Amino acid sequence: MNRSRGFTLLELLVVVSIVALATAGVGLALRDSGQALIEREAARLAALLESARAQSRAGGIPVRWRGDAGGFRFEGLPPSAQAALPSQWLDAGTTVLAPTVLVLGPEPLIGPQQVLITHQAHPERTLRVATDGVRPFTVEPAR
Template structure:
C-alpha cells in the first residue's frame, strides 16, 4: 500500500515558505537603522572646544620639542604667532631665520584659533608681554603663558621654566 500525499499538509508548508517578514519585524528593523544613523551623525560633528584644546596640546608639545632642539643645536629658537598660524625661528650668525623642517616649520592654525596672547608671569612693564616665546640653550627658561582664543573660548599653555608645558 502506498500512501498518497495529503493535500492539506502540502498547502501549509507552501504558505509557510511564502510568508516573509511581518510589519512589526520591519518596523523594529527601521527603528534600529534610524538609531544607528543618528548616532553616526552625532559622532561626526566635533566640539569646537575640543578642537581648540587639541591645538593647544599640539602647540605645548611643539614648545617642548623646540626647547630640546635649541639645546641640541646650541642656538636659541623663538616661536612667533602670525595672523594665520605660527612659525619657529632660529638665531644664526646673521640674525633670525625661519626653520623649515617638518617638525618646527611654519604652520597654519587649526582648531579655530583667532588670536594669541603671550605673557611672562613675574615680569613687569613691557617685558610682561612680548610678541614671541624664546627657547634658550639652557634647560631653564623664563615661565610663560600662551593663551589661544577662538569662538569657543580660550586655552592656556603654561610653561614653568623647566622645559615642560601643560594646557589649562
Template sequence: MGVVGQRGFTLIEILVVLAIIGIMVGLAGVRMMPDDDRTVHGEAQRLALLLEQARDQAVASGEPIAFSAEQRGYRFWSLDAENRWVPRAGDELLRDRPLAGDVRLAALRVNQASLAAGERLLFLPSGSNAPFSADLALNAAHARIRGDSLGRVRIETREAAPE
C-alpha cells in the same frame, strides 16, 4: 492553481525606514564634527608639543631657538652665521604653521608681559627659559598653554575669555 500573495514592503514602511536612517546619519554627522572646545584643545596640544620640542632641540643643539606668533599662525626661528634671526629651514617639525580652522592666538606673554609684534619667545641652550603663556581662542572656547622656567608645558582649558 491559486494566486500566491505577494510579499514586500509598503511605501509607508519604506519611508519610515528612510526617515529613521536620515535622522541617525544626521546625528552621527553632527557628533563627528569637532566642536569649538575640541578644536581649541587639539590645537593647544599640538602647539604645546612643538614648544617642548623647540626647547629640547635648543638644549640638544646648543643653539637658541625662537618662537613668534601672529593671530592666525606661528613660526620658529634660528640664528644664522651673522647672528640674525631667520625662519627655520629644512626642519619639517618646527616649520611655519597656520592655526587650525578659525582658532586665533589671543595673547602671548613672557614673564607676564605681552609680547609686541615681532618679538620672540626664546628657548635657550641652557634649558632655563622665561615663563610664558599663550592663549588660544575659538568663539567661546579658550585654552591657555603655560610654560615654566624649567621648560615644562601644560594646557589649561577655561570657560571665561582670556585676560
C-alpha cells in the same frame, strides 16, 4: 483560556539598560566640537614647543616661537629642522590672543612663559599653553 502575558521585570530592566547606554553613547558622540578643536590645537602647540625647546638645547642655539593673528613660526632653528616643524594651525580660525614671542632656549631653564590661543568661531573659549620654565609646556584653561 485567554491568558494575558506582560513583560517580566528582567525584560524591562534590560530594555532600560540598553536605552541608557545608547543615550550615553550619543551624549559622548555629540561633544562640543569647538572645545575639542581648541584642545587639539593647544596640545599640538605644547608638543611643538617642547620639540623646538629640545632642539635648541641640543644644538646650543637660541630658538624663538613667534605667534600672531596669521599663524606662527619658529626662528633660529637650522633650515632642516625649520622645515620639519609646521608654521600653521590645523584650523585656519585658530589664533593667538595677542602677538607673542616665546624664548625656548638654549638654556635648560627658561623663564615662565605662556601663550593664549582661541578660535574665531568660539572667542569665549581660550586655552593657555604655559611653562614655569622648568617643567614642559602644558595646556591649562585661561584665567
